[in-house]
Amino acid sequence: MEADYKVKLEVFEGPLDLLLYLIKKEEVDIYEIPIERITNQYLEYLSLMQLLNLEVAGEFLVMAATLMYIKSRLLLPEDQQVTDTEQEEGEDPRWEVIRQLVEYKKFKEAALQLAQREAEQSRLFPRSVGEVTGAEREVPLAEVSIFDLINAFNTVLKKAQEKEIFREIVEERFTVSDKIEEILFILRDRAELLFSEVFEKASSRAEVVVTFLALLELIRLKRLRVQQPEAFGEIHVIKVA
Amino acid sequence: MTIELKHILEALLFSAERPLTTKEMRTILAEATDDENPGVAESFRHTREAAIAAALEELKVELDTAQRSFQLVEIAGGWRLVSRPEFAAWLTKLLDEARPHRLSPPALETLSIIALRQPISRADIAAIRGVEVDGVIKTLLERDLITITGKSDAPGRPMLYGTTQKFLEHFGLRSLDDMPKAAELRLQAAALKTAEDKVAGAAGESPENSNEGSAPETAPSN
Numbered sequence A: 001m002e003a004d005y006k007v008k009l010e011v012f013e014g015p016l017d018l019l020l021y022l023i024k025k026e027e028v029d030i031y032e033i034p035i036e037r038i039t040n041q042y043l044e045y046l047s048l049m050q051l052l053n054l055e056v057a058g059e060f061l062v063m064a065a066t067l068m069y070i071k072s073r074l075l076l077p078e079d080q081q082v083t084d085t086e087q088e089e090g091e092d093p094r095w096e097v098i099r100q101l102v103e104y105k106k107f108k109e110a111a112l113q114l115a116q117r118e119a120e121q122s123r124l125f126p127r128s129v130g131e132v133t134g135a136e137r138e139v140p141l142a143e144v145s146i147f148d149l150i151n152a153f154n155t156v157l158k159k160a161q162e163k164e165i166f167r168e169i170v171e172e173r174f175t176v177s178d179k180i181e182e183i184l185f186i187l188r189d190r191a192e193l194l195f196s197e198v199f200e201k202a203s204s205r206a207e208v209v210v211t212f213l214a215l216l217e218l219i220r221l222k223r224l225r226v227q228q229p230e231a232f233g234e235i236h237v238i239k240v241a
Numbered sequence B: 001m002t003i004e005l006k007h008i009l010e011a012l013l014f015s016a017e018r019p020l021t022t023k024e025m026r027t028i029l030a031e032a033t034d035d036e037n038p039g040v041a042e043s044f045r046h047t048r049e050a051a052i053a054a055a056l057e058e059l060k061v062e063l064d065t066a067q068r069s070f071q072l073v074e075i076a077g078g079w080r081l082v083s084r085p086e087f088a089a090w091l092t093k094l095l096d097e098a099r100p101h102r103l104s105p106p107a108l109e110t111l112s113i114i115a116l117r118q119p120i121s122r123a124d125i126a127a128i129r130g131v132e133v134d135g136v137i138k139t140l141l142e143r144d145l146i147t148i149t150g151k152s153d154a155p156g157r158p159m160l161y162g163t164t165q166k167f168l169e170h171f172g173l174r175s176l177d178d179m180p181k182a183a184e185l186r187l188q189a190a191a192l193k194t195a196e197d198k199v200a201g202a203a204g205e206s207p208e209n210s211n212e213g214s215a216p217e218t219a220p221s222n
Helices: A015-026 A035-051 A058-075 A095-121 A146-164 A176-189 A205-220 B005-015 B022-031 B049-065 B085-098 B105-117 B122-129 B134-142 B165-171 B182-204 B207-212
Strands: A192-194 A224-227 A236-239 B070-075 B078-083 B146-151 B159-163
Touching (some): A015 A035, A015 A058, A015 A095, A015 A146, A095 B105, A095 B122, A146 A205, A176 A205, A205 A224, B005 B022, B005 B049, B022 B049, B049 B070, B078 B085, B105 B122, B105 B134, B105 B159, B122 B134, B122 B159, B134 B146
Antiparallel strands (some): A192 A236, A224 A236
16 A cells, blocks of 8 residues: 555544444344354454554454454353353353443434434524534535445455456556545546445555545545445445535 | 513513523512613512413413414523524524534534433543543533533542533533433433342342342242
């Protein structure tokens, strides 16, 4: 990857957000987490985030360690498991994470309703000018979570890898700045693109990564915004007027 | 013109720059004088809060039925006049620049946790969210949506945070009971505590208590 253009994108979402995202995506019950599958996916997302140089909080690694610990415990036959003196005998090691997820999910739902109230409130103006209720009329740019974007990125990346198998090796150099120009050029006389279209011409893994970074940067700069009309569906990239 | 209580209140609310409580309105009524119209202000001196509340409800209905461009709402423990949502397009144009940004999902989550679990320390918020909250806390403090309410007795004596009056106003909440999921998430904290107390109590002795516990397999059959 080119070092000329470092994208500094802080991930404000935490490991619990990622877990909830994966659980929802896999359509599994929170209380019956298939630990092996979820752990593998979690690690896959984590490595993608690192590949993209996103600022990943240390908590993500702590959670990865916890998941792997749980997975290893579940792999052992019960009579060979080390008895943790702190834990109650026979307690499912997933329980602590599940309890945390369930509680956190409730707060997330409360936050969602609060956002709804904020939106309603932003249409009511009190006598005093702009001081109180307030919320900008501007449409929020991140209608899609970072994990949705990484998920879409992963799909494109896998496609690019398939293509790569029978390809001549040519040295190619892509820079994020070039890709930014390119995306803006495509959007010169179009208002909207599909996420997958942005990557249509990308032929290598490196190019996909750089293109994705360019996209993230454009979102951060508020030149583009992304929308996902359907949960886990195709992401739309829209030009900000 | 005969002066009615509800119209005095309407005038107060029209001119006020913040929500007014019925108590504040009662104090104003009790202290106002008017030399031009002797006796009028005095006749409202002993108005009770209940009468004020009733007059406000009446005024609210009156504004609604007359289809005025503004309405009376209960917010942050008080009352205030606000425009109706149908007029947002034009008012936005008029007042756009003064309006603060909408909050990000992490900020809203942190705010929900603080609102429902206050007073709460950064460490306890981080434990629920599973990620550090320092940056978010700073933003919320700057926006005056939360405030430091004290210090915990826990090791290191960490600061405790709570929500402000402005928080209620920002979201159009009458009080914290109005918070989404208030019953469930605030009660849960209380229930958790009683459950802990029960466990502590059951560990002592008293077998009668055990069937109240959360573990069904330990409940005696009769």
